[in-house]
Amino acid sequence: MPSHKPARLKIWGRANSVNVQKVLWCARELGLPFERIDAGMQYGQVDTPAYRILNPNGRVPTLQDGDFVLWESNAIMRYLALRGIETDPRAAAALLYPEAAVERARVDRWLDWTLSTLQPSERDLFWGMVRTPPEKRNTDAIAASAESTGKLWTIVDGYLSHDLPFVEGPNVTLADIALGSYARRWYGIDLPDRPHLPRMAAWYARLEERPAFQEFIAPPLT
Ligand SMILES: N[C@@H](CCC(=O)N[C@@H](CS)C(=O)NCC(=O)O)C(=O)O
Known part of the structure; x- marks a missing residue:
């Protein structure tokens, strides 16, 4: 049984950040619906207390999956793939990771x-x-x-x-x-x-x- 109930994903981060781009590409390959919220550089957000609670580094990307929050782009990609494998071990996620x-x-x-x-x-x-x-x-x-x-x-x-x-x-x-x-x-x-x-x-x-x-x-x- 999954240890966490999947929710609609939120991905914080400006679309021109390579670390955000990796995560967006990964989510799309997995067919996962998500909402992206601009943050970082000209969009600010990353120094606000609310964002720092999500990501104490003040960097992008940050993933929110319901009440689960994750930062570090490669950790996020691994998590998204593993989340997919947990749901269906034969799905695309098992090929990605x-x-x-x-x-x-x-x-x-x-x-x-x-x-x-x-x-x-x-x-x-x-x-x-x-x-x-x-x-x-x-x-x-x-x-x-x-x-x-x-x-x-x-x-x-x-x-x-x-x-x-x-x-x-x-x-x-x-x-x-x-x-x-x-x-x-x-x-x-x-x-x-x-x-x-x-x-x-x-x-x-x-x-x-x-x-x-x-x-x-x-x-x-x-
Ligand atoms: N190792 C981190 C690096 C995160 C990082 O440095 N992100 C850059 C963008 S690629 C950032 O947040 N820059 C500051 C900003 O956009 O305000 C990861 O892979 O997520």
Whole structure:
């Protein structure tokens, strides 16, 4: 029996935040209805006492599922998938976040890697090129970030198989959602020089076909 009665989901967070986007994409892949509430940056909210009760970090996203509140984007994605598996073990959720220990660990490593390794590397590139006016850009920091991030995407390209369409096999998993959300930023920024990564490009093209990607990830970077 589920330990928690599912309710209509509320997702707090502005739609241009990569960490919010991952959660929106995930919820849509799972077919979960939700309401999104703008919060963060120009929308404020995150410093109000009411929001800090929900999320003491003052960051987005935050999920509300009835009286259950959760923050950390990857924890939210895992929870949504597990919630789906609890309801129907044969449903789409079991493909997104496979149950077998080895398969789940393969997915989990990419979730950790995106937050611990990829995100810190690409932050200066994204913020510098997308959220900073040209005259204020730190070009050295942007170049260093582009170089280190290119090396990380080279790891992904090397990992992707010739035979399998997605990062961890035949199905889209949470790993593709996490990586694909950052790949959108990589491909959306004009760079003078970037590594030639054909497997990654083919994988990314497959993600671009998905309606949930088109809805939440494809919109212009802001
Ligand atoms: N590790 C956290 C990071 C959360 C985070 O830093 N979110 C950013 C947006 S991507 C944020 O809240 N920025 C401040 C704001 O939007 O006001 C997660 O994955 O949820």
